[in-house]
Amino acid sequence: MGISIFDIFKVGIGPSSSHTMGPMRAAERFVRNLDELDLHHRVHRVAVQLYGSLALTGKGHCTDTAVILGLEGELPDHIDPERVQERLALIRAQGRIMLGGRRAVAFDEVLDLLFLKDQLLPGHSNALRITAMDDRLEVLLAREYFSIGGGFIVESGKSEDVPLDAREHINFPYPFGSGQELLELCSRHQLPMHEIVRRNEREWRPDKEIDSELNRIWTAMQECVARGLRQEGVLPGSFKVRRRAAPMARHLEAAGMGEPLNAMEWVNVWALAVNEENASGGRVVTAPTNGAAGVIPAVLHFYMSFVPGSDLAGVHRFLLTAGAVGVLYKRKASISGAEMGCQGEVGVACSMAAAGLAAARGGSPEQVENAAEIGMEHNLGLTCDPVGGLVQIPCIERNAMGAVKAINAANLARRGDGIHSVSLDQVIATMRQTGLDMATHYKETSLGGLAVNVPEC
Numbered sequence: 001m002g003i004s005i006f007d008i009f010k011v012g013i014g015p016s017s018s019h020t021m022g023p024m025r026a027a028e029r030f031v032r033n034l035d036e037l038d039l040h041h042r043v044h045r046v047a048v049q050l051y052g053s054l055a056l057t058g059k060g061h062c063t064d065t066a067v068i069l070g071l072e073g074e075l076p077d078h079i080d081p082e083r084v085q086e087r088l089a090l091i092r093a094q095g096r097i098m099l100g101g102r103r104a105v106a107f108d109e110v111l112d113l114l115f116l117k118d119q120l121l122p123g124h125s126n127a128l129r130i131t132a133m134d135d136r137l138e139v140l141l142a143r144e145y146f147s148i149g150g151g152f153i154v155e156s157g158k159s160e161d162v163p164l165d166a167r168e169h170i171n172f173p174y175p176f177g178s179g180q181e182l183l184e185l186c187s188r189h190q191l192p193m194h195e196i197v198r199r200n201e202r203e204w205r206p207d208k209e210i211d212s213e214l215n216r217i218w219t220a221m222q223e224c225v226a227r228g229l230r231q232e233g234v235l236p237g238s239f240k241v242r243r244r245a246a247p248m249a250r251h252l253e254a255a256g257m258g259e260p261l262n263a264m265e266w267v268n269v270w271a272l273a274v275n276e277e278n279a280s281g282g283r284v285v286t287a288p289t290n291g292a293a294g295v296i297p298a299v300l301h302f303y304m305s306f307v308p309g310s311d312l313a314g315v316h317r318f319l320l321t322a323g324a325v326g327v328l329y330k331r332k333a334s335i336s337g338a339e340m341g342c343q344g345e346v347g348v349a350c351s352m353a354a355a356g357l358a359a360a361r362g363g364s365p366e367q368v369e370n371a372a373e374i375g376m377e378h379n380l381g382l383t384c385d386p387v388g389g390l391v392q393i394p395c396i397e398r399n400a401m402g403a404v405k406a407i408n409a410a411n412l413a414r415r416g417d418g419i420h421s422v423s424l425d426q427v428i429a430t431m432r433q434t435g436l437d438m439a440t441h442y443k444e445t446s447l448g449g450l451a452v453n454v455p456e457c
Helices: 017-036 052-057 063-071 081-094 179-189 193-201 207-230 245-255 262-279 295-306 312-332 346-360 365-377 395-414 424-437
Strands: 010-013 045-051 096-099 103-106 113-116 126-133 139-149 152-155 283-286
Touching: 010 017, 010 207, 017 052, 017 063, 017 126, 017 139, 017 152, 045 052, 045 063, 045 103, 052 113, 052 126, 063 081, 063 096, 063 113, 063 126, 081 096, 179 193, 179 312, 179 365, 179 424, 193 207, 193 312, 193 346, 193 365, 207 245, 207 262, 207 283, 207 295, 207 312, 245 262, 262 283, 262 295, 262 395, 295 312, 295 346, 295 395, 312 346, 312 424, 346 365, 346 395, 346 424, 365 395, 365 424
Parallel strands: 045 113
Antiparallel strands: 010 283, 045 126, 096 103, 126 139, 139 152
16 A cells, blocks of 8 residues: 555644544545446435444544535535635525535535434444435445545445555555564665655656645645644534633743743644634644644644754654654555554654654664654553543643654654664554553543543533
């Protein structure tokens, strides 16, 4: 299976890659299936059932909104976040959706979009079933999908190792399935890690397009930070969490650059800005998920703002290397909070960012691999327990903590010679084992941890 780093870094909307972006893409894929089978014109009604984690935290993660707009043909990287509420109001008022954006069909949200909180589908906790019916309510097409993290989707009955997004017939010139294999490639060919990744990416697109995509991702991250620093007030949801990035930035600007920990404070601000945007349904980059979207942009802003000699070429080295580490976690474990807890989201983002920063600053392949390992080792066991089912508490602050930890991991690795006792492969295997052992109520269900000990006012 071929996974591009641009499958790991995807532009989309908040608040969740697995609960918002994945279901939206599944619903859009279902409508395309109707077209492919020439059934579109016969559809009279569409029904959706959500299971497991999608049902338990779907309201707070806007899964219902995502599915409805996906059925109308929208995709996360194209939808206008500013028009979402207006369109939802129209759909609810009229009791119908424009299937694929072309044909009106009946849709009663209360009856046709069900949150089955006490049911699971075998395969994954993030599951949904979509059914299209004709005017006699006979089934025309039914499909089950799993949203497996980072916006990736898998259709039931297909191999779980081959997401719908993946390329099955890519022959990489430098194939690797583990951190050790990646290190061996670097040593054998005397190439840095980012160059190995670039040469594999050429199987999809030439260098000019690779650089264009890297610039697009970096621009989207910068724009997200900038929007987050302009916005004030409170976030959606019953907790009325106050936005802090903008006032914190003003305070830092007024204080000047003299404080010893000023750089780390700015890292906090940049991470908060991204995840406050995510929590409000704004446009973010999955890195590798929406819930962990603030870590990599914050560390990249640190690199560009505080590291002497930083430049766009360093940003490219960062993203190529971080993407390779993300692919390893995706292949060998999971980047789904519903499977791994938050170690699979913020933990993976921290590991990716540590590796990226080490590479951007000229670290050896061994130092880069060590940075990635350190970044995860100290996030093992991190639970996913969103209060109120919202991607806010503890998610927003957790991104700031993950970003600071990534910078420290990169620094520790760069001060060493790359020789260390625990390998990246071992820590990925440990993360997977820990996630499998973790109780379900600590994995994005809002049934344990902070979610049950913080009362909703």
